Amino acid sequence: MYVLVPKLLFRNRNFAYCLAVICILIIVAIGGQFFNPFSKENGVNVPLFSFLTVLLLAASSSIKLFQKGMMDKQLIYELKQSKAYAELEQLKNQINPHFLFNMLNNANVLTKKDPEKASQVLMKLSDLLRYQLYDSTREKVLLTSDIHFLEDFLNLEKVRRDSFDFLISKEGDLSGVQIPPLLFISFVENAVKHNNDATKSSYVNLYFDVRNDELFFKCINSKPALKSVNNTGGLGLTNIKRRLELLFPATHSLQIEEDSDRYCVTLIIKLLPA
Secondary structure: OOOOHHHHHHOOOHHHHHHHHHHHHHHHHHHHHHOOOOOOOOOHHHHHHHHHHHHHHHHHHHHHHHHHOOOOHHHHHHHHHHHHHHHHHHHHHHHHHHHHHHHHHHHHHHHOOOOOHHHHHHHHHHHHHHHHHHHHOOOOHHHHHHHHHHHHHHHHHHHHOOOEEEEEEEEEEEOOEEOOOOHHHHHHHHHHHHOOOOOOOEEEEEEEEOOEEEEEEEEEEEOOOOOOOOOHHHHHHHHHHHHHHHOOOOEEEEEEEOOOOOEEEEEEEEEEOO
């Protein structure tokens, strides 16, 4: 139990383990010639001694194998948790530079067309970065803070574009609700990026509702008359889908609908007790 099983059986030295067990049986059988409490007259009862020895060996080996199985199971669980956490951090870190890259490009364009607007963009961008540098490093943030972050982002887009409008609707008791940071920005950023239309005004409407321990989020955006040929917007949605799978593996529902005029994302998350 303390020598043969850990040093032989656990190291896949099965042949050596079997030889050791056979040696133990032989030693027990020989020892029974000198000490046999079962039948002193008829000599050693080899089958009985062998049966009892094998029974003891099997029981002790089973205990050690069970203990090792539990330890391996716990180790695998901890490794999976560690891997999931590392993957989440990597995905979240991918969102920040992706978002920052887009906004700096916008500011760069405005510095030539409208320096005053470019200054406003950079000021609002500093507020957004402050949120990303401090609040988004936490495991969870208030839902109201994340909504405020989205509002700043959409206001920033409104400064950049004249023919753009947005709506943020909040229903239910949102106070005190905590969520992982930057959970909705990829949907909103994708909606803004792909609804720019020079021929008509565009919009992005966000709806938040908390009821029955569930968070309902909907993002609806207009689609341009001419479909954009830019296919670089898949990174954000791919990241957020993977984050949702890791954060809420069995407690979320994501539905994406599209028609000729609008694009709609509906996300339902089961809120767990704090």
